[in-house]
Amino acid sequence: MSIHTEIKKVTTHTLQRMKNNGEKISMLTAYDYSFARIFDAAGIDILLVGDSASNVMAGHETTLPITLDQMIYHASSVLRGVNRAFVVVDLPFGSYQSNSKEALASAVRIMKETGAHAVKVEGGEEILESVKRILAAGVPVMGHLGLTPQSIYKFGTYTVRAKEEAEAEKLKKDALLLEEAGCFGLVLEKIPAQLGKVVSESLTIPTIGIGAGMHCDGQVLVMHDLLGITTEFQPRFLRRYLQLGEEITAAVQHYIRDVKSKDFPNEQEQY
Ligand code: KIV
Numbered sequence: 001m002s003i004h005t006e007i008k009k010v011t012t013h014t015l016q017r018m019k020n021n022g023e024k025i026s027m028l029t030a031y032d033y034s035f036a037r038i039f040d041a042a043g044i045d046i047l048l049v050g051d052s053a054s055n056v057m058a059g060h061e062t063t064l065p066i067t068l069d070q071m072i073y074h075a076s077s078v079l080r081g082v083n084r085a086f087v088v089v090d091l092p093f094g095s096y097q098s099n100s101k102e103a104l105a106s107a108v109r110i111m112k113e114t115g116a117h118a119v120k121v122e123g124g125e126e127i128l129e130s131v132k133r134i135l136a137a138g139v140p141v142m143g144h145l146g147l148t149p150q151s152i153y154k155f156g157t158y159t160v161r162a163k164e165e166a167e168a169e170k171l172k173k174d175a176l177l178l179e180e181a182g183c184f185g186l187v188l189e190k191i192p193a194q195l196g197k198v199v200s201e202s203l204t205i206p207t208i209g210i211g212a213g214m215h216c217d218g219q220v221l222v223m224h225d226l227l228g229i230t231t232e233f234q235p236r237f238l239r240r241y242l243q244l245g246e247e248i249t250a251a252v253q254h255y256i257r258d259v260k261s262k263d264f265p266n267e268q269e270q271y
Helices: 012-021 033-042 068-079 100-114 125-136 149-155 165-181 193-202 244-260
Strands: 025-029 046-049 086-090 118-120 141-146 185-189 207-210 218-221
Touching: 012 025, 012 086, 033 046, 033 068, 046 068, 046 218, 068 086, 068 100, 100 118, 100 125, 125 141, 125 165, 141 165, 165 185, 165 193, 185 193, 193 207
Parallel strands: 025 046, 025 218, 046 086, 086 118, 118 141, 141 185, 185 207, 207 218
Antiparallel strands: none
16 A cells, blocks of 8 residues: 555646636636745645736746747646646747747747646637647647737727727627637636626636636736735736745845855754
8 A cells, every 4th residue: 555645736627627617717827847846835826827927937028038948848847747737838929920830839838848738829710720720639728818918009099998898899709619629717907897707607618817806717917016016017907925025125134244254054054
């Protein structure tokens, strides 16, 4: 008899069962091994290797500059830290929109080179052919509608999307198309809570919201926002669970003082 208890890995089936049972799904971004390991051990259901790495890891203003190779580097680091969580990786801007063949090639690279469990793409009808081709190869796909950051220059603003009837109707239509194509889940970003409710109730697959209200089947946040590492960003939907930026600053200042005052290292801290 093994003394090790078997870890039950989260799969697309687990996520569907959670929606069916009304159990909310927790999702958080991760970009490296150390944090992924902590989040996985804490019990997170889905880890998203988001292209928000472009912002929070690389310091770019938008998600557009990050490359497929850079996403693969982040994703493979995350996968090495995970035992239980389902890991979804963003296909970066420019790696899936031009044609479905290129989209599949990008998804295959992610799956082969990182060990990820699924990919995520932004958009609806416009990218449906790419979504279908990736799905046909057996790769699970998560959709992403609403405020899709890869289209920020088209929107021109980070304000709430789909407040107007026409955009809300298109979003509902796109959500259904993605479900019918075979997506296993859908991220809804920064849309009215009422629309998040309508979409979540009309789909059989789980919706994961970020600024899309309490009726989504799960919630996602960017880890740097949740932990209080980013401080200048304060949208209404963001709940900060730590002020880690402040704590890190205090710890580093303490270390600097100890080095300068010759308090560190002491007798016990040397060989
Ligand atoms: O890249 C990302 O972090 C995301 C989330 C905001 C959903 O796509």
